[in-house]
């Protein structure tokens with residue numbers, strides 16, 4: 364199952380609106396005879412890849428799958444049926460499928476006499492599929508807010524220069540986060556100050572767009588929240604053809620020459636965050652990497668729309684300049700958004716802290 368969870372992760376960033384899923388088949392002697400993972404929505408499910416690899420050796424074997432095999436005929440035939448037809452004797456899955464369209468595979472397998480077990484490495488599998496599981500539960504994309512700051516929490520200096528707070532290693536790590544996300548979102552302040560490109564740099568040195576795992580790097584949708592349509596100018600780097608781009612503007616904004624625009628209701632000084640997330644969800648986005656700036660991040664926190672925080676802390680001090688997070692509607696200590704740290708690692712000279720909000 365550990366191998367299946369690792370395989371599933373290779374689909375991150377390319378399977379939405381579908382989950383990441385991995386599958387490993389072991390014969391009666393415990394020898395691996397086939398494995399596979401889901402690569403893209405509409406393509407074969409993980410179980411089908413693994414069954415194809417195993418061929419006749421699947422007969423009497425055990426299949427380890429990170430998600431309950433599906434029961435439905437969607438873009439592909441039901442995996443529960445495929446496992447039965449291949450003669451698999453036992454199916455061990457980590458996490459039940461919450462998708463009402465697809466769930467029920469476990470019962471079908473049991474009814475056909477296949478031994479079924481659930482829950483092995485469930486936490487690891489759930490963690491690997493967190494974005495998809497959150498999006499099914501909440502009906503909106505999973506949001507990771509990423510920021511870089513000095514040890515005293517500043518994201519830019521007093522003169523607003525901000526390149527480069529963190530190291531090249533930390534920035535490379537951010538490119539991995541981008542490649543795993545369906546959309547990268549920034550606000551108008553960041554668009555104006557940094558003219559960011561926001562594409563994921565492919566890990567393949569030859570620029571082929573293929574990373575070390577042999578999976579195409581699917582570029583995330585680049586989203587700029589430009590309420591008044593004043594920040595994204597013709598010739599902005601975010602408008603090049605490296606990846607698709609969507610500019611979110613207010614319903615009454617004059618979006619003149621902007622290519623692809625989505626119009627949303629205003630809320631406070633910005634746009635309505637739930638409406639923005641609904642618009643992205645409607646386009647198939649299941650995971651969002653929010654890259655700032657502080658005002659937009661504050662609106663997301665205020666809307667209860669941050670599911671994970673990834674902070675890169677550089678061992679440097681500024682003492683003045685904007686903080687990573689601006690007003691989030693929190694005015695007293697008892698209202699602080701409390702988080703649980705899930706990870707803290709050194710990335711080059713910097714520290715990366717990952718945390719998730721405590722359940723309310």
Ligand code: AOF
Nearest residue numbers: 381384401408409433437438439462465
């Ligand atoms: C996948 N890959 O490996 C497994 C999935 O869009 P469809 O018709 O291919 O069905 C997608 C649903 O199938 C998905 O939401 C999930 O509930 C189930 N299992 N899906 O894309 C896989 N095993």
Ligand code: ZN
Nearest residue numbers: 408433441442
């Ligand atoms: Zn399936």
